[in-house]
Amino acid sequence: MKLILLGPPGAGKGTQAKRLVELLNIPQLSTGDMLRAAVAAGSDVGRKAKAVMDAGGLVSDEIVVGIIGERIRSDDARSGFILDGFPRTVAQAEALDHLLEQRGLKLDRVIELKVDEAALLARIERRAAETVAAGGTVRADDNPEAFKVRLEAYRAQTAPVSAYYARSGRLSAVDGMAPVATVAAAIDAALA
Numbered sequence: 001m002k003l004i005l006l007g008p009p010g011a012g013k014g015t016q017a018k019r020l021v022e023l024l025n026i027p028q029l030s031t032g033d034m035l036r037a038a039v040a041a042g043s044d045v046g047r048k049a050k051a052v053m054d055a056g057g058l059v060s061d062e063i064v065v066g067i068i069g070e071r072i073r074s075d076d077a078r079s080g081f082i083l084d085g086f087p088r089t090v091a092q093a094e095a096l097d098h099l100l101e102q103r104g105l106k107l108d109r110v111i112e113l114k115v116d117e118a119a120l121l122a123r124i125e126r127r128a129a130e131t132v133a134a135g136g137t138v139r140a141d142d143n144p145e146a147f148k149v150r151l152e153a154y155r156a157q158t159a160p161v162s163a164y165y166a167r168s169g170r171l172s173a174v175d176g177m178a179p180v181a182t183v184a185a186a187i188d189a190a191l192a
């Protein structure tokens with residue numbers, strides 16, 4: 001099963017991806033996690049990405065397509081994967097189609113989590129507070145200023161990605177404002 005989870009920051013993609021990893025026994029490929037790992041490791045990619053990520057902007061298509069292209073070639077991704085946070089631009093979606101086509105693979109489904117934007121900032125603030133309470137470190141971009149930029153990037157650059165998949169009949173929209181279990185059931189129904 002090769003899936004994409006689409007939705008604005010704070011929509012609950014990570015929560016649903018983790019559940020699907022267990023259920024389907026395929027890896028979650030999160031470009032956000034991969035980029036944060038690159039930043040932590042101080043690699044070339046990490047150095048290039050850090051400032052734009054902290055500010056809430058999008059890292060270049062070239063960088064993210066490069067890391068995803070490499071990642072989907074690894075052994076554990078052979079029977080499928082859940083893409084979380086990628087593609088974020090139509091150019092990335094086209095590059096992904098191309099990468100899959102080259103390997104004779106096809107995407108099974110794109111799930112879009114639809115959420116009310118007004119609720120998102122509150123979710124992000126709660127996530128930051130929960131992280132602090134658990135003794136963790138809050139993401140550098142989980143603050144209201146960077147969040148506004150992330151939401152703007154989503155509207156301008158990622159919203160067209162859902163139209164791209166809708167045109168080819170690959171999109172299922174799910175109400176991301178419902179309780180987690182209801183969202184999960186709707187996703188399972190879309191995949192059945």
Ligand code: ADP
Binds near residue numbers: 058088141
């Ligand atoms: P979010 O909670 O906003 O969904 P992610 O963890 O997916 O956050 O991504 C964090 C940041 O990493 C983004 O704001 C962006 O700077 C960068 N990033 C992640 N994936 C991509 C991508 N596919 N294209 C460009 N930038 C990306």
